[in-house]
Amino acid sequence: MTAPARQKIHALVAHVGGGAGVDEIDIPAPTDGHVQLEMTHGGICGSDLHYFKEGRVGDFVIRYPLTLGHEVVGRVADDPSGQWAAGTPVAIHPAYACHQCPECLSGNPHVCRNATYLGSAASDPQTNGGFAQRLNVRLDQLRALPEGLDLSLAVLAEPLGVALHGINLAGDVAGKRCLVTGSGPIGALTVGALKARGAAEVVSTDLLDNPLRIARAMGADEVVKIGVDRLEPMSFDLAFEASGAPAGLSSAIAATRRLGTIVQVGMLPGPTITVAMAVINKAEHTIKGAFRFDQEIDEALTMLAATPSLGSVITHTFPLDDALEALAVAGDPAISGKVVLKLDA
Helix, strand or coil: CCCCCEEEEEEEEECCCCCEEEEEEEEECCCCCEEEEEEEEEECCHHHHHHHHHCEECCEECCCCEECCCEEEEEEEECCCCCCCCCCEEEECCEECCCCCHHHHCCCHHHCCCCEECCECCCCCCECCCCECEEEEEHHHEEECCCCCCHHHHCCHHHHHHHHHHHHHHCCCCCCEEEEECCCHHHHHHHHHHHHCCCCEEEEEECCHHHHHHHHHCCCCEEEECCCCCCCCCCEEEEEECCCCHHHHHHHHHHEEEEEEEEECCCCCCCCCCCCHHHHHHHCCEEEECCCCCCHHHHHHHHHHHCHHHHHHEEEEEEHHHHHHHHHHHCCCCCCCEEEEECCC
């Protein structure tokens, strides 16, 4: 049944200068090449928290109200092309690249200079996200779920894709000793993905007990509480910096063996930080930056279907009407891991 030309829905909308509310917005019927989804689940990310608290993420400033949410899944409501049956559960790749810039033409659309991303003020115009009852997206952004994968777990596909992209940049992790600095949701999913990929040992660090508990549940062989426990120097083959803190990178550099590789997965504050270049030179470390992901979302869905224990990172679920409470809980890592909004509740 075709949706009406325009309808009223509720969405979590961030406001200029900070703050947010569950507001009523309009959504049009999908146009050619697009499909309308009934949204079911959305994971709250650190970028959503920054938009909520500050009205910006780094240089990306909200210029007018922005619907948040890029870790989202749902069911097909209206596909004018007829390719997807109504009710089909799907995940969504949140990025759309231009396919014309040098980065796209070299096969790296995840660093497209003209990309749009759901729930982001990085593009002009801004791109509304999926913390809403309904959402229109391009057909090529849809991903079918593997058999048996529930939407409540598939909501982790986007952050797990980020973790897998960082791991793919490091190369083969089988049999390697790996360090993950920062045990928030991305760090915890990196731990789980490393174990699923056959890492021999995974050690995860954090300042707080709750993230370390979650890292243990995700399969960490050892956890290290910063400021309390000792991290063995120059002992890891690979390090994944997931805290986004300069101190986390410093710890990763000090703990990585000679000729080891460090992948910066977390977003560090800009524009500059101080790092121990002399150590990097002497050890001949390889340091790689990681940004979002490309087709790793497909691998993430397969891994989630095969490894349901990855759902241990989810600690709280709230209905959309309680989104402000959900944001407050998500902003306190002492009590939460991944916080999910139930968008159809």
